[in-house]
Amino acid sequence: xxxxxxxxxxxxxxxxxxxxxxxxxxxxxxxxxxxxxxxxxxxxxxxxxxxxxxxxxxxxxxxxxxxxxxxxxxxxxxxxxxxxxxxxxxxxxxxxxxxxxxxxxxxxxxxxxxxxxxxxxxxxxxxxxxxxxxxxxxxxxxxxxxxxxxxxxxxxxxxxxxxxxxxxxxxxxxxxxxxxxxxxxxxxxxxxxxxxxxxxxxxxxxxxxxxxxxxxxxxxxxxxxxxxxxxxxxxxxxxxxxxxxxxxxxxxxxxxxxxxxxxxxxxxxxxxxx
Numbered sequence: 611x612x613x614x615x616x617x618x619x620x621x622x623x624x625x626x627x628x629x630x631x632x633x634x635x636x637x638x639x640x641x642x643x644x645x646x647x648x649x650x651x652x653x654x655x656x657x658x659x660x661x662x663x664x665x666x667x668x669x670x671x672x673x674x675x676x677x678x679x680x681x682x683x684x685x686x687x688x689x690x691x692x693x694x695x696x697x698x699x700x701x702x703x704x705x706x707x708x709x710x711x712x713x714x715x716x717x718x719x720x721x722x723x724x725x726x727x728x729x730x731x732x733x734x735x736x737x738x739x740x741x742x743x744x745x746x747x748x749x750x751x752x753x754x755x756x757x758x759x760x761x762x763x764x765x766x767x768x769x770x771x772x773x774x775x776x777x778x779x780x781x782x783x784x785x786x787x788x789x790x791x792x793x794x795x796x797x798x799x800x801x802x803x804x805x806x807x808x809x810x811x812x813x814x815x816x817x818x819x820x821x822x823x824x825x826x827x828x829x830x831x832x833x834x835x836x837x838x839x840x841x842x843x844x845x846x847x848x849x850x851x852x853x854x855x856x857x858x859x860x861x862x863x864x865x866x867x868x869x870x871x872x873x874x875x876x877x878x879x880x881x882x883x884x
Contacts, residue, residue: 616666617778620644621673625737629771630671660693669701669778670694677839678713687716691723701726703777708733709851726784728777733791736766736873740882748883753802754816756823756844761795761853766868773862788858792867808878
């Protein structure tokens with residue numbers, strides 16, 4: 611890779627993008643953080659910001675906010691990909707999601723773009739429990755969700771970032787679809803029990819209906835589009851279709867993925883769940 615050409619990290623202030631940007635910076639590689647607060651600014655909802663962000667860029671890490679399942683995401687990612695290739699981008703690394711039709715449609719666009727590509731098709735993030743919407747309920751000791759007894763192979767975002775950086779900087783990852791999962795299946799109730807044990811604080815897990823969940827989020831004045839997304843993810847994606855483990859991390863990095871318990875121990879030590 612021509613290290614004089616910058617790497618654009620979209621979602622560079624988010625869960626995975628921030629870690630990818632930090633690792634690339636530590637490697638001494640020139641990067642550009644693609645975010646509304648970046649220079650130049652990048653906004654998925656404002657196509658006029660795309661071309662300035664792509665200037666002198668050779669590789670792009672694509673993380674779409676809030677999720678590829680959002681209506682319109684496929685069209686937006688397709689338009690950005692076309693512009694990126696037209697402006698000289700040679701490599702695309704896409705953060706995708708398991709079991710989401712729209713995410714797989716975006717994968718197809720990337721694969722057919724005519725440049726090097728790597729797909730990171732990921733399961734549910736560990737860090738959703740500490741850096742996302744589940745943090746506050748855990749802090750209050752009561753988590754109400756739609757999820758029942760379906761197991762999810764939670765993946766650590768540090769593993770995702772490691773694979774993304776490898777794909778952006780090393781040979782041998784072009785044309786690879788890495789399906790990334792953790793090493794074991796865990797239900798949300800079991801996940802809360804592990805966090806409770808590690809923190810020493812009681813956390814009640816309550817399974818609720820879709821109607822009850824929507825009513826609860828509406829009461830907290832959560833935006834309608836976020837309510838739709840979370841409901842979709844819990845009712846569609848967590849229907850058992852992803853209740854399996856893969857070897858994506860092992861194939862990409864030559865090592866096993868981090869276990870959920872390692873994440874819980876590390877995170878509990880920070881006091882964020884206190």
